Amino acid sequence: xxxxxxxxxxxxxxxxxxxxxxxxxxxxxxxxxxxxxxxxxxxxxxxxxxxxxxxxxxxxxxxxxxxxxxxxxxxxxxxxxxxxxxxxxxxxxxxxxxxxxxxxxxxxxxxxxxxxxxxxxxxxxxxxxxxxxxxxxxxxxxxxxxxxxxxxxxxxxxxxxxxxxxxxxxxxxxxxxxxxxxxxxxxxxxxxxxxxxxx
Amino acid sequence: xxxxxxxxxxxxxxxxxxxxxxxxxxxxxxxxxxxxxxxxxxxxxxxxxxxxxxxxxxxxxxxxxxxxxxxxxxxxxxxxxxxxxxxxxxxxxxxxxxxxxxxxxxxxxxxxxxxxxxxxxxxxxxxxxxxxxxxxxxxxxxxxxxxxxxxxxxxxxxxxxxxxxxxxxxxxxxxxxxxxxxxxxxxxxxxxxxxxxxxxxxxxxxxxxxxxxxxxxxxxxxxxxxxxxxxxxxxxxxxxxxxxxxxxxxxxxxxxxxxxxxxxxxxxxxxxxxxxxxxxxxxxxxxxxxxxxxxxxxxx
Numbered sequence: 001x002x003x004x005x006x007x008x009x010x011x012x013x014x015x016x017x018x019x020x021x022x023x024x025x026x027x028x029x030x031x032x033x034x035x036x037x038x039x040x041x042x043x044x045x046x047x048x049x050x051x052x053x054x055x056x057x058x059x060x061x062x063x064x065x066x067x068x069x070x071x072x073x074x075x076x077x078x079x080x081x082x083x084x085x086x087x088x089x090x091x092x093x094x095x096x097x098x099x100x101x102x103x104x105x106x107x108x109x110x111x112x113x114x115x116x117x118x119x120x121x122x123x124x125x126x127x128x129x130x131x132x133x134x135x136x137x138x139x140x141x142x143x144x145x146x147x148x149x150x151x152x153x154x155x156x157x158x159x160x161x162x163x164x165x166x167x168x169x170x171x172x173x174x175x176x177x178x179x180x181x182x183x184x185x186x187x188x189x190x191x192x193x194x195x196x197x198x199x
Numbered sequence: 200x201x202x203x204x205x206x207x208x209x210x211x212x213x214x215x216x217x218x219x220x221x222x223x224x225x226x227x228x229x230x231x232x233x234x235x236x237x238x239x240x241x242x243x244x245x246x247x248x249x250x251x252x253x254x255x256x257x258x259x260x261x262x263x264x265x266x267x268x269x270x271x272x273x274x275x276x277x278x279x280x281x282x283x284x285x286x287x288x289x290x291x292x293x294x295x296x297x298x299x300x301x302x303x304x305x306x307x308x309x310x311x312x313x314x315x316x317x318x319x320x321x322x323x324x325x326x327x328x329x330x331x332x333x334x335x336x337x338x339x340x341x342x343x344x345x346x347x348x349x350x351x352x353x354x355x356x357x358x359x360x361x362x363x364x365x366x367x368x369x370x371x372x373x374x375x376x377x378x379x380x381x382x383x384x385x386x387x388x389x390x391x392x393x394x395x396x397x398x399x400x401x402x403x404x405x406x407x408x409x410x411x412x413x414x415x416x417x418x419x420x421x422x423x424x425x426x427x428x429x430x431x432x433x434x435x436x437x438x439x440x441x442x443x444x445x446x447x448x449x450x451x452x453x454x455x456x457x458x459x460x461x462x463x464x465x466x467x468x469x470x471x472x473x474x475x476x477x478x479x480x481x482x483x484x485x486x487x488x489x490x491x492x493x494x495x496x497x498x499x
Contacts, residue, residue, distance in 0.1 A: 029322050031352035033360065034315045065322060065345055067352045068439050072432040104345040111439065116431060 029065040036073030043078060052092025055194050061100025061125060071108035076116045095177045097191050099123045121178050121191045129192040131178060142169045146179050150193035154186030205233040209243030211452060211485035219477040221250050229254050229262040236267040241369035241387030242485045244281050244309050248367060251288035252391050264289040280308030284367060306332055307370040318355040321368060322348050336372055336382050338491040346443050353436035354388045354484055362392025362481055379466055382490040391481040395420050395455040402427045413456030414474045421453060421460045447488050455482040
C-alpha cells in the first residue's frame with residue numbers, strides 16, 4: 001500500500017537474507033569489503049527493478065557483526081549512490097530507512113556517515129527512529145519536529161517554519177532524503193510515518 | 200650452511216633480532232636454530248613463518264628449523280597450528296613434533312589469510328572462544344566480542360586489500376605476571392606483501408619528496424588514514440582499530456620495511472616510532488589487549 005495512491009513504491013531488504021543469497025558460503029557476518037559490496041549490488045539490483053520514488057527498508061537486525069568496511073558499502077555507498085545522479089541513472093530516487101539497529105551497529109554506521117558527511121534515518125531495534133550522521137543541531141531540530149508530527153500538511157509548513165533559515169534547512173533535509181515531500185500535495189512526511197503508512 | 204639463532208623469547212620486540220640475523224646472510228642454505236626457544240607468542244610464530252618464506256625465496260629452498268628442546272614449547276607450537284602453517288615454508292627437523300588438534304585453550308591458531316572467505320572463517324571461529332576469554336579472563340563486557348571480531352576482520356582485510364600477498368593471523372592469551380601482573384591477549388597478523396611504503400607509493404610518495412620512506416608511509420596510514428585508494432571511505436580500518444585498542448588500554452604496533460609505529464599505553468615501555476630496523480618485507484601487526492584492572496571494573 002502506498003500513501004495517497006501509488007506515489008511511492010516500497011520494498012524491504014533483509015540484509016541477512018541477501019547476505020546468504022548473494023555471497024557464497026553463507027556468511028552470517030557482514031564483514032570485509034567484498035562482502036559488503038556484494039550485498040550493496042544485490043540491493044541496487046532490486047532497486048533497478050522499481051519505479052521511483054522508492055522507500056527502501058534495509059533491515060540489519062539479524063546481522064551480528066558489522067565492520068567498518070561493510071558499513072561503508074551497505075550504508076554510506078547506498079546513500080551516496082542515490083544522491084550522485086551521475087552514477088545512479090538506473091536507480092530511482094530512494095529513501096532509505098536502516099532498521100533493526102542494535103548498539104553495536106551504531107559505531108560503524110556513525111563513523112562512515114561522518115567520514116562522508118552523510119545523514120541517514122535509522123530505526124532502533126526497539127522501534128525508535130533517529131537521525132544518524134552529520135546533521136547540525138539546527139538540522140536535527142527541524143528533522144525532529146517533522147518526525148514528531150509525522151505528517152505536516154503543505155499549508156502548515158510556512159506557519160511551522162516562519163524563518164527562511166529554517167525553510168533552507170528543510171530543503172537540505174529533503175535533498176538528503178531524510179524527509180519526504182508528497183509530490184502532488186506538498187505535504188512533508190517523516191520517513192517513520194511513511195514506514196507506518198506503507199504497512 | 201648459515202645458522203641463524205632463534206631468540207629464546209620470540210615476540211614482536213625480539214623479532215627484530217631475528218630479522219637482523221636474516222638480513223646478514225646470503226643465498227646459501229640456512230638453518231634456523233630454535234633449540235633455545237623457551238617462549239613464543241603469535242607475533243613470534245608469524246614472524247618465524249615470514250622468515251621461512253623470505254629465506255626460501257632467497258635460497259631457493261625452505262630453511263631448516265631445528266625444533267626447541269623444550270617439550271612444552273613444542274606442544275604449544277603444535278596446539279597453535281604452527282607446524283601445519285609451516286608446511287612447505289620450513290623444513291622442520293628433530294624433536295617430538297605433535298600435531299595440533301585445535302585445543303580448547305587456543306584462541307586462534309596460526310591461520311593463513313589468502314582470500315575473503317578466510318576472514319569470515321576467522322570471525323566465525325573465534326565467536327565462542329573469544330566471548331569466554333574476553334569476559335572471563337580479561338573481564339571485558341560481554342559486548343566486547345563484537346568489537347574484537349571487528350578488529351580481527353579489519354586487520355585481516357588489511358592483508359587482502361593492501362598487501363597483495365597472503366598472510367597469517369593468530370591470537371592467544373598469556374599471563375604476564377612478571378611484566379604486567381595481568382593477563383594479556385596478543386594478536387599477531389603478518390604478510391610478506393608490498394608493505395605500507397609500497398602500497399602508498401604511487402598515490403602519496405610525491406608529496407613527501409625526499410622524506411618518503413617506511414616511517415613516513417606508516418605515519419601516513421597509521422596517523423592520517425591515507426590509503427592508495429582515492430575512495431574517501433577507505434583507510435578507516437586502522438583508525439577504528441586504534442580507537443578501540445585505546446579504549447581497552449591496549450597497544451597496537453605495525454612493523455613494515457625498516458620502521459615500526461605504535462600507539463603505546465602507559466604500561467608498555469616502547470617508542471612510538473622506530474626507524475632503521477633490519478629490512479623485512481610486508482608488515483607485521485601486533486595488538487596487545489590487557490586484562491581490565493580491578494579498579495576499572497569497579498568504576499564501570
